[in-house]
Amino acid sequence: LAKTTQPISMDSYEGQEVNITCSHNNIATNDYITWYQQFPSQGPRFIIQGYKTKVTNEVASLFIPADRKSSTLSLPRVSLSDTAVYYCLVGDMAEQAGTALIFGKGTTLSVSS
Amino acid sequence: NAGVTQTPKFRILKIGQSMTLQCTQDMNHNYMYWYRQDPGMGLKLIYYSVGAGITDKGEVPNGYNVSRSTTEDFPLRLELAAPSQTSVYFCASSYGLTNEKLFFGSGTQLSVL
Numbered sequence: 001l002a003k004t005t006q007p008i009s010m011d012s013y014e015g016q017e018v019n020i021t022c023s024h025n026n027i028a029t030n031d032y033i034t035w036y037q038q039f040p041s042q043g044p045r046f047i048i049q050g051y052k053t054k055v056t057n058e059v060a061s062l063f064i065p066a067d068r069k070s071s072t073l074s075l076p077r078v079s080l081s082d083t084a085v086y087y088c089l090v091g092d093m094a095e096q097a098g099t100a101l102i103f104g105k106g107t108t109l110s111v112s113s
Numbered sequence: 114n115a116g117v118t119q120t121p122k123f124r125i126l127k128i129g130q131s132m133t134l135q136c137t138q139d140m141n142h143n144y145m146y147w148y149r150q151d152p153g154m155g156l157k158l159i160y161y162s163v164g165a166g167i168t169d170k171g172e173v174p175n176g177y178n179v180s181r182s183t184t185e186d187f188p189l190r191l192e193l194a195a196p197s198q199t200s201v202y203f204c205a206s207s208y209g210l211t212n213e214k215l216f217f218g219s220g221t222q223l224s225v226l
Contacts, residue, residue: 103155
C-alpha cells in the first residue's frame with residue numbers, strides 16, 4: 001500500500017513560488033502521482049498528474065525524480081485564491097482496489113498579501 | 114456538463130433515523146466512490162463501485178450501505194444515524210480506477226443530533 005507524507009501546512013505571500021513536496025517511498029512501478037486542490041466547502045479538484053520527470057499545465061508543475069520516491073508540486077506566483085488544501089495521491093495497483101485512492105490530511109497552504 | 118451531482122446539500126438527522134444520499138454522474142464513468150470528510154481532516158473512503166452491480170468496502174464502511182443499479186447512480190444509505198456520522202460526504206467518479214483523475218460532487222453536509 002503506497003502511503004504519502006506531506007507537510008501539514010505552509011505559508012506564503014502573493015507572488016511567490018510555492019513548492020509542496022510529497023514523500024511516497026513505497027510507490028509501485030505502475031503508479032501515477034496525482035495532486036488535488038480543495039477549497040473550503042467544496043470537493044477536491046484535480047490539478048495535475050505525472051509518472052516521471054516533469055509535467056506542466058496551466059496551473060502547476062509537477063517534478064518527479066528518477067527514483068519516484070517523492071514528488072514536488074510547484075505553484076508559480078501564488079495569489080490569495082490559491083489558499084487551499086493540497087493532496088498528493090499515489091495510485092496502488094488494485095489487489096485491494098479500495099485502497100488505491102486514499103487521501104491523507106493534505107497540506108494547508110495559506111497565502112497572505 | 115453537470116458532472117457529479119449530489120443531493121441534498123444539507124441535512125439534519127436525529128439519532129436512529131435513516132436517509133439516502135443521492136449521487137449521479139453524467140460522464141459515463143465506470144467507477145464511483147463515496148468519501149466522508151470530518152472537520153480538519155482528509156477524506157476517508159467509505160465504499161466504491163467498479164460498475165453497475167458491483168460494490169466494495171473502503172476504509173470506513175461500517176454504518177453505511179450502497180447499491181449500484183445503473184452506471185449513473187450510486188446512492189449511499191445510512192440506516193441508523195449516529196452522531197459519529199456527522200460529516201461532509203463527497204461522491205466522486207472516474208473512468209478507470211488507478212491512474213485516473215477523480216471528479217467530485219459538491220458534497221452533502223450531514224449533522225446527526
